[in-house]
Amino acid sequence: MLPPAVYHVFMDNLFSSSDLFLSLRQHGHGATGTARANCGIYKDLAVSKNKDKLGKSGYEFNEIRVIPTADNQVNQIAWKDNALVLFMSTVFKGNERIEFAAEYNNEMNHVDRGDQLRSY
Secondary structure, X not given: OOOOOOOEEEEOOOOOOHHHHXXXXXXXXXXXXXXXXXXXXXXXXXXXXXXXXXXXXXXXOOXXXXXXXXXXXXEEEEEEOOOEEEEEEOOOOOOOOOHHHHHHHHHHHHHHHHHHHHOO
């Protein structure tokens, strides 16, 4: 068991959903993660992600769009890097530009490294 504290959970798109992020927030924890187009993210962001595969997303490089959920508890973020990347976060507002993506990558690298060490 983890000791009682406030945590900021980072996850990949396999686990991300608005319901999970909302539940974590209601329990006092932050969450940030990449999201799939079919995870319940705002429809226009999902459509843009699918169009991006055809090179027609309409996003400029480094452009960010943020759409909060209806209850304003989870931010849904689309960021154009080499490809359009979808994020969800209860911590970041999206105006941080690439800081949220850099922190996500940094934290997920810890997980990947832990998985590598555990495999030996």
